[in-house]
Amino acid sequence: MRIRAKICGITRVEDALTAARCGADAVGFVFYEKSPRNVDVERAAQIVAALPPFVTAVGLFVNEDAATVLSIRQRVGLDLLQFHGDETPEYCQSFSAPYIKALRVRPELNLIQYAADFSSARALLLDAYQEGVAGGTGKTFDWDLIPAGLSKPVILAGGLDAENVGEAIRRVRPYAVDVSGGVEQDKGIKDVAKIAAFMRGVLDAEV
Numbered sequence: 001m002r003i004r005a006k007i008c009g010i011t012r013v014e015d016a017l018t019a020a021r022c023g024a025d026a027v028g029f030v031f032y033e034k035s036p037r038n039v040d041v042e043r044a045a046q047i048v049a050a051l052p053p054f055v056t057a058v059g060l061f062v063n064e065d066a067a068t069v070l071s072i073r074q075r076v077g078l079d080l081l082q083f084h085g086d087e088t089p090e091y092c093q094s095f096s097a098p099y100i101k102a103l104r105v106r107p108e109l110n111l112i113q114y115a116a117d118f119s120s121a122r123a124l125l126l127d128a129y130q131e132g133v134a135g136g137t138g139k140t141f142d143w144d145l146i147p148a149g150l151s152k153p154v155i156l157a158g159g160l161d162a163e164n165v166g167e168a169i170r171r172v173r174p175y176a177v178d179v180s181g182g183v184e185q186d187k188g189i190k191d192v193a194k195i196a197a198f199m200r201g202v203l204d205a206e207v
């Protein structure tokens with residue numbers, strides 16, 4: 001099976017085009033002012049306009065008010081919404097748009113129940129938990145906490161890079177992988193060689 005890949009935290013046209021050229025299926029834009037990868041709405045719109053066809057533009061939000069999400073989605077031309085905070089299923093599906101729900105995995109989280117609660121999500125993105133940090137931690141988590149046979153496709157995130165993505169795919173067998181810090185030279189600034197190596201790692205690991 002081909003494993004999909006998303007490169008998150010894009011702030012520059014050249015990084016989006018590198019991701020697409022290297023075979024990424026999606027690029028992610030962080031619309032969260034507290035993030036060092038927060039991207040200006042007009043700039044995100046310019047990047048999306050430069051994307052080749054068949055590359056999905058994902059907008060990431062953290063506990064954002066609904067009117068702002070709607071406005072950014074329309075202005076940027078987002079294909080998919082990613083909710084990375086404490087959003088409820090009712091909130092997430094209120095946009096009548098495809099969405100993925102990010103969950104920060106820790107032992108006490110009942111992922112089977114969350115998958116049922118977020119039945120309207122296209123997939124669950126599973127990320128590392130770090131207190132007080134909404135995401136983009138650059139940290140892996142214990143992949144054994146992911147139960148087999150979840151009712152939603154899994155997008156594996158958290159501390160992935162070219163070195164560990166192969167093992168991650170073989171162990172978790174996710175639908176897709178998501179990376180940000182592992183392909184950066186600085187926060188929000190991607191590295192061509194790291195993106196290329198990461199995408200080679202994804203292709204080589206296909207199961």
Ligand SMILES: O=C(O)c1ccccc1NCC(=O)[C@H](O)[C@H](O)COP(=O)(O)O
Binds near residue numbers: 008009030032157181
């Ligand atoms: O990137 C951020 O700064 C960020 C801030 C708040 C919520 C989510 C954020 N990023 C999410 C991602 O980029 C990825 O979906 C995921 O967390 C993987 O990040 P990384 O561990 O750096 O590969």
